[in-house]
Amino acid sequence: MLRIRNLRSGYGSLEVIKGISLHVERGEIVALIGANGAGKSSLLASIVGLLPPWGGSIVLDGREIFGIPAWRCVSHGVVLVPEGRQLFPDLSVRDNLVVGGYRNKDRNLDIDQVLERFPRLRERSAQMAGTLSGGEQQMLAIARALVARPRLLLLDEPSMGLAPLIVKDVFAIIRGLRDLGTTVFLVEQNAVMALAAADRGYVLETGEVVMEGRGADLMTNPDVKCAYLGKASKEIWE
Amino acid sequence: MVGLSQVLQYIMSGVTVGSIYAIVAIGFNIIYGTTGIINFAQGEFVMLGGMIAVTLASFMPLPVAVAGAVLLVMLCSGALEIFIFRRLRRPSLLQMIIITIGLSIVIQEVALHIWDEKVRSLPYFTGNECSSVRLLGAGLSPQVFWVLGTVGVTVTVLHGFLRYTIIGKAMRACASNVSAAQLAGINVANMRTLAFMVSGALGALGGCVISPITMTQYDMGTSLAIKGFAAAILGGLGNHMAAVPAGLLVGLAESVSVYFLPAAYKDAMAFAILLLVLFVRPHGLFGAPEVGTSSREF
Numbered sequence: 409m410l411r412i413r414n415l416r417s418g419y420g421s422l423e424v425i426k427g428i429s430l431h432v433e434r435g436e437i438v439a440l441i442g443a444n445g446a447g448k449s450s451l452l453a454s455i456v457g458l459l460p461p462w463g464g465s466i467v468l469d470g471r472e473i474f475g476i477p478a479w480r481c482v483s484h485g486v487v488l489v490p491e492g493r494q495l496f497p498d499l500s501v502r503d504n505l506v507v508g509g510y511r512n513k514d515r516n517l518d519i520d521q522v523l524e525r526f527p528r529l530r531e532r533s534a535q536m537a538g539t540l541s542g543g544e545q546q547m548l549a550i551a552r553a554l555v556a557r558p559r560l561l562l563l564d565e566p567s568m569g570l571a572p573l574i575v576k577d578v579f580a581i582i583r584g585l586r587d588l589g590t591t592v593f594l595v596e597q598n599a600v601m602a603l604a605a606a607d608r609g610y611v612l613e614t615g616e617v618v619m620e621g622r623g624a625d626l627m628t629n630p631d632v633k634c635a636y637l638g639k640a641s642k643e644i645w646e
Numbered sequence: 647m648v649g650l651s652q653v654l655q656y657i658m659s660g661v662t663v664g665s666i667y668a669i670v671a672i673g674f675n676i677i678y679g680t681t682g683i684i685n686f687a688q689g690e691f692v693m694l695g696g697m698i699a700v701t702l703a704s705f706m707p708l709p710v711a712v713a714g715a716v717l718l719v720m721l722c723s724g725a726l727e728i729f730i731f732r733r734l735r736r737p738s739l740l741q742m743i744i745i746t747i748g749l750s751i752v753i754q755e756v757a758l759h760i761w762d763e764k765v766r767s768l769p770y771f772t773g774n775e776c777s778s779v780r781l782l783g784a785g786l787s788p789q790v791f792w793v794l795g796t797v798g799v800t801v802t803v804l805h806g807f808l809r810y811t812i813i814g815k816a817m818r819a820c821a822s823n824v825s826a827a828q829l830a831g832i833n834v835a836n837m838r839t840l841a842f843m844v845s846g847a848l849g850a851l852g853g854c855v856i857s858p859i860t861m862t863q864y865d866m867g868t869s870l871a872i873k874g875f876a877a878a879i880l881g882g883l884g885n886h887m888a889a890v891p892a893g894l895l896v897g898l899a900e901s902v903s904v905y906f907l908p909a910a911y912k913d914a915m916a917f918a919i920l921l922l923v924l925f926v927r928p929h930g931l932f933g934a935p936e937v938g939t940s941s942r943e944f
Contacts, residue, residue: 458825482831490829496822499815506812507819511831556830 409434409591410455410486410560415464417454424450426615427464432560437582437592439602439623441636442612448595449491451612452562456481456488468560482511485559491568493549497538501529501548504537508552515555522551525584543574550581554590561585563594567601579605599636603627611636651783656901658781662790662859664897665797666692667916669852670874671881671889672804673845679821679884680841683731683742687750688849688874689867690757694719695850696862697757700766708769712854716847723846727839750867757864768857775858789858796855800848801890808886817841821884869913873900876920882930892931895919 410432417425424447432438442448453459455466457478466474473484481487496504505522509515523530526547532540537548546566553561566582567575579601585592596602603609606623611632619632626632670688677685695715702711726749737745770777771792778785808814819827820837828834853862860866873896881892900915923930 456829458828477833478825478828479831479833482829488829490826494823494826494829496819496826498822499818503815503818507815507827507830507832509830510812510816552830 409436409469410593411465411467412455413465413467415451415454415461415466417450417459417461419450419459423462424615425454425461428612428615428617430610430617430620432591432593434591435586435589436607437586437594437605439606439609440593440595440612441597441599441602441609441626441632442595443636444597445614446612447615448597448612449564452488452490452564452593452595455562456486458488482556482558485557486562487553487556487558487560488562489549489553489564489566491564493545495537495540495545495548495552497536499537500534501537501540502533504548504552505529505555509555509557512555512557518555518557522554525554526551542570543577546570546574546578547581550578554585554588558590560591560593563592565596566594567596567598575601599632600627649783654782654784655786656905657898658784658786658790660898660901661894662793662897663856663900664877664894665793665890666852666856666860666870666893667873667877667896668890668893669797669800669848670870671877671893672801672886673849674874674878675881675884675886675889676817676841676845676848678878679886680817681727681731681838682739683746684739684875684883685842685845686743686746686871686875687726687753687867688845689869689871690750690753691719691723691846691849691867692853692856692870693757693862693864693867694722694753695853696768696857696866697761697766697853697864698850699854699857700768700862701761703768708771712768712851715854716850719850719853720843720847723849724839724843727842731838731842732835750871754865754867761864763864765861765863766857767861768854770858771855787859789855793855793859796851800851801887804844804848805887813840872920873916876916876923879920880923880931882932885930885932888930888932 413429415425415428416423428451440448450459454461457476461475465472468484468486496507499507505519506515509518512518523533528544529548529551532544537545540548563582566578570578575598582592582594583605594602603623603626609621609623609626610617611619611626619626670692673688673691674685677683698718699711699715702714770789773788777788779788808818816827816832817837817840819830820832820834824834877893877896878889880895881888896916896919899919900912903912903915
């Protein structure tokens, strides 16, 4: 579905993405893990055009989407849930969803469906988005993206800043997206949760993919374990 | 002692100019909200609206002239965004302010060449300068009601547009978070042009309705921009609807000051309010200081 070849990108003269190649197949959940500063968010920003890529190719369903402006991405079926939610804090929860479906003619229908999936948001639909709790904000960010009817959903650090229990909820939602027919590419520092939810995973180090494989395999890989999962993973997964 | 009718007269004249300040302030807010630009050429839209309407009214019926003036100014301000502001790559706030002040000077000079220094005015929409409506003993020009009515209707329509239409919501989304708005598929550049057009049209309409009362001259824009800016700051920059009471307050303060202070201090009132607000409550009377930052917190 998504094929990235030799993608390079960066800020000013600083190259942050140094020739990344990866692919995401329809219906998959693919996780990209890596340390802070490895270039995870920059990769997503380059895919959607928020950060103009330097070179390489990004092909979505056979169509080159390299370098298209960010606002056109939605029309191609690619929607990013950005790092730190990036809601419209002074718009109501419902209006956040309405704006999320800006390019979707049947947005009202989709909003009703999304609110059914997220009853918490329905209860708060008239509330300003800025007044929601962290977990609710993350749910709203995902819900807002869903109203745009993405074929490929990009998630940037969905677990960031959330309490562990809420993180579990959020990942349950992400796994549930598969049933909707949405393909998910997520980027996470929380490698344990990300790999557990993913079919396949990539490991990113200073702008390059250093490892790839099935989620379960990566999780048991000694190098990955040592570098990203830490001791805590032993207690959880063994 | 002043009688009730005199107080009413002061209040009504304050509210009338105040409503024009409110229009200018809303213009400031719309452009600031969507583009981050503080457009000091805002007052020129008011002047252009009045001037163009005066010229058009000489050979076409008044309502058509007013509509034509509003349309023309709307197109001009849209063109300003497309040909100037869109071309600038990440300008700083200071650059923007200097550019808009420069623009306002250019527009004034052009207006001076086209319309010279003469003070012009549109005819009264109904009646003439002598006709007056009696209200609780005070004599009011019917034009006052035209101004208040027009401003009231415009503000209501604008409010409805921003609150209930998808384009209006998208505009507020751009003001709230630009990159998230882009990710939702909103063409932010076009929204900015739209913001300039709405702002220009608002200003021009205000310039037309107020013209019979305050007259129109090529350099009227500067003081309007400053007073409108004071109103925008008083209401809280970016807060569209708070600009209305804020504008009325500035207008009232001016007209009431004439009673207590020498008339020369009238124009200083807006500055006094501006400074006071900046010292005491920089986020405005109705603005919340934390708005816009909450999404970045946990």
